[in-house]
Amino acid sequence: MIRQNYIWAAVSGILSIVCVVYFVNRPGGRMAARILNYDTILQAYREHLLMVAVASLAAIVVSVSLGVLITRPFFRRGAPLVDNVVNIAQTVPSLAVLALFFIYLGRGFNTAIFALWLYALLPIMRNTSTGIQSISPDIIEAARGMGMNNRHILLRMELPLALPVIMAGVRTSVVITVGAATLASFIGAGGLGDLIITGLAVSRHTLVVAGGILSALLAILLDRILGNLEIYAQR
Amino acid sequence: MNRTRVFALLTLVALLAISGYGCGGQESDTTETTTEATTETTTEATTETTAEAKGPITVGSKEFTEQLILGQVTLLALEDKGFEVKDNTGLQGSDVVRGALTSGDIDLYWEYTGTAWISYLKHDTPITDSQECYDKVKEEDAANDLAWLDYAPLNNTYTIMMKQEKADDLGISSLSDLAAYLNKPDHEQIVFATNHEFSIRDDGLLGVYDTYGFEFDDVATMDSGITYDALKNGEVQAAMGFATDGRIKAFGFVNLTDDKHFFPAYNVAPVVRQEVLDKYPEIAEVLNPIAAELDDATMSDLNYQVDSEHQVPKDVAEKWLRENGLIE
Numbered sequence: 001m002i003r004q005n006y007i008w009a010a011v012s013g014i015l016s017i018v019c020v021v022y023f024v025n026r027p028g029g030r031m032a033a034r035i036l037n038y039d040t041i042l043q044a045y046r047e048h049l050l051m052v053a054v055a056s057l058a059a060i061v062v063s064v065s066l067g068v069l070i071t072r073p074f075f076r077r078g079a080p081l082v083d084n085v086v087n088i089a090q091t092v093p094s095l096a097v098l099a100l101f102f103i104y105l106g107r108g109f110n111t112a113i114f115a116l117w118l119y120a121l122l123p124i125m126r127n128t129s130t131g132i133q134s135i136s137p138d139i140i141e142a143a144r145g146m147g148m149n150n151r152h153i154l155l156r157m158e159l160p161l162a163l164p165v166i167m168a169g170v171r172t173s174v175v176i177t178v179g180a181a182t183l184a185s186f187i188g189a190g191g192l193g194d195l196i197i198t199g200l201a202v203s204r205h206t207l208v209v210a211g212g213i214l215s216a217l218l219a220i221l222l223d224r225i226l227g228n229l230e231i232y233a234q235r
Numbered sequence: 236m237n238r239t240r241v242f243a244l245l246t247l248v249a250l251l252a253i254s255g256y257g258c259g260g261q262e263s264d265t266t267e268t269t270t271e272a273t274t275e276t277t278t279e280a281t282t283e284t285t286a287e288a289k290g291p292i293t294v295g296s297k298e299f300t301e302q303l304i305l306g307q308v309t310l311l312a313l314e315d316k317g318f319e320v321k322d323n324t325g326l327q328g329s330d331v332v333r334g335a336l337t338s339g340d341i342d343l344y345w346e347y348t349g350t351a352w353i354s355y356l357k358h359d360t361p362i363t364d365s366q367e368c369y370d371k372v373k374e375e376d377a378a379n380d381l382a383w384l385d386y387a388p389l390n391n392t393y394t395i396m397m398k399q400e401k402a403d404d405l406g407i408s409s410l411s412d413l414a415a416y417l418n419k420p421d422h423e424q425i426v427f428a429t430n431h432e433f434s435i436r437d438d439g440l441l442g443v444y445d446t447y448g449f450e451f452d453d454v455a456t457m458d459s460g461i462t463y464d465a466l467k468n469g470e471v472q473a474a475m476g477f478a479t480d481g482r483i484k485a486f487g488f489v490n491l492t493d494d495k496h497f498f499p500a501y502n503v504a505p506v507v508r509q510e511v512l513d514k515y516p517e518i519a520e521v522l523n524p525i526a527a528e529l530d531d532a533t534m535s536d537l538n539y540q541v542d543s544e545h546q547v548p549k550d551v552a553e554k555w556l557r558e559n560g561l562i563e
Contacts, residue, residue: 030359034435106470107428107457188428188457188465198431198456203330203354 002228009224016217019210028206035195035207041214047109048191048218051181055113056174059120064166066121067128068154083129090122094180102187112181112189119180120173127169131162167230171223178219182211192218289515290319295341298327299460300541300548301391301479301534305345305503307552312521315562329354337379342511343518347391348372349501353436361438361499365390368500382512384519386504387529393433393498394478395443396466396488409492413473414449427451428466428474430459438499440475446497463488479531481539503529525561 020041027036034040066086070079089097097115105111135158143157159166185193192215199207292313296306306324313320323341326332333355335341348368352358356375362368365386373383395410405423407413416422433439434456444450455471466474467486476483476490483490505522512518533555540551556562 029357031435031437034441102461103464106468107455107461107465108470185431185456186458187461188455190456194431194456198435200328200330201430201432202435203333203357 002231005224005227009221012217012221019213023210032204032206044192044194048181051112052177055116055120055177058117063121063125064128067125071129071132086122086125089118094119095183098183098187107188109189112184116177116180120177123172124169127165131165132158135161163233167233171226175219175223182215288319289317291321292318293321293323293341295326295332295335295344296324297332298325300538303548304537304552307549311553311556316521343505343507345503346506347501347503349499359437363499365500365502380509382507382509384505385523385526386502387526389479389529389531389534390502391477391479392501394476394490396476396490397473399487399489402489409494410447411494414447417449424452425473426453426471428455428462428471431456433475446495479534481542484539485543
């Protein structure tokens with residue numbers, strides 16, 4: 001499985017490079033060539049990866065904390081509330097979230113990050129709480145019997161045991177974010193979405209295809225790398 | 236039957252009823268926002284049982300205000316002359332509307348000569364003269380079985396806008412002034428908001444840079460509709476827009492004069508499928524006089540009524556047609 005993941009990741013990476021080279025050399029017209037050049041494409045990748053990275057990291061920090069919080073006995077009452085809020089945040093379509101945030105927070109990178117972060121919370125939070133809840137109570141009992149206090153139990157038993165499930169959530173979340181980040185172009189945050197949206201605006205389909213393929217390959221690449229991280233976490 | 240079965244059956248019946256209603260219902264007042272939702276073709280719902288029933292003519296349009304108004308004007312004018320009409324306005328994006336026309340999902344819509352020249356007829360070099368652009372587009376599109384009716388004087392071409400006060404402060408009223416200002420070593424940051432199309436087209440930002448010899452300090456690319464908002468909120472100091480947009484007046488913007496006449500022609504004209512026009516040549520008689528009345532000032536005003544006074548496009552269209560004696 002590890003090797004399979006590496007192979008898929010490598011294939012996506014190589015295919016991405018091949019596609020970029022192909023599109024740069026055959027843009028299909030002078031207009032498309034304005035965007036299909038190495039500088040612009042690399043810039044788009046940078047913006048896209050930055051958005052995904054910042055939003056995902058921020059999401060991990062907050063949702064793991066929230067996920068832990070809602071499994072604590074003292075928070076039992078508040079748990080459904082947190083769960084519902086995060087649930088609802090996820091059901092609003094990503095374009096609507098981006099648009100709403102633009103209206104109140106203005107254009108650009110920061111607004112997009114905020115919207116993408118919100119969208120990335122649910123999978124990770126859900127998996128954190130499920131992962132922790134699925135730990136057999138006997139193990140916790142045993143740990144308490146060995147003299148561990150609550151903090152030790154959380155940090156040395158619960159989180160490590162739930163880690164594989166949490167990683168699965170992170171994986172899902174990152175893939176979703178790569179897709180949602182293509183929409184950030186609408187509010188001025190750049191990224192690979194620029195290729196797709198500009199291509200649609202001027203009817204140059206090479207751009208649309210390029211943007212779409214490169215985004216998809218990026219999602220596969222990240223998914224497989226995280227897949228291996230997930231497996232390492234299980235050991 | 237047990238309760239579960241009854242419930243399942245009721246749900247199934249309800250679903251069938253809903254989908255049946257959706258397919259058969261007339262959609263004369265609602266606007267479509269996706270092409271997939273078109274469930275009717277012009278041949279399917281035609282009920283030509285009487286000799287007088289003409290049509291149905293399906294009218295499409297793009298999604299922005301000016302297009303919606305033009306769509307409603309067309310629907311009302313055709314209806315007034317005895318046509319049965321179908322409203323398929325509000326389709327998202329030039330590509331989608333054009334596709335709907337060529338595939339026969341719609342029969343006509345108003346298109347801009349400049350857009351057809353660049354986007355559909357795939358030419359990279361724009362044309363600045365209105366008549367020349369129209370003639371060439373009309374000639375070439377005939378090969379696609381599409382007929383261009385008379386064009387309107389309105390020229391919804393690109394414009395670069397700034398807030399009136401800011402422009403006055405800096406002494407800028409034309410694009411040459413702007414160029415001079417930005418080429419001064421010690422100038423205030425001017426960030427420019429643009430849409431995706433403008434950022435890449437020959438007749439867009441890059442052409443402006445070439446013709447006037449300057450560059451903005453920074454460029455932010457975003458959706459067409461929100462460039463006005465970005466300028467209004469002060470997030471950028473200059474923005475691109477369209478010359479007949481009602482928001483220019485509403486938000487206190489000024490269009491910087493294109494003193495070197497760089498921006499190309501974007502006159503609007505109805506484009507009709509040739510077979511529909513052959514069958515009903517009177518469509519041209521209905522729409523040509525209307526096109527003649529639509530100049531920049533008139534269109535801006537109609538747009539303003541919808542965008543800033545929040546009136547409904549259909550009402551604005553109807554009022555204007557009546558006032559000008561174009562319908563009863």
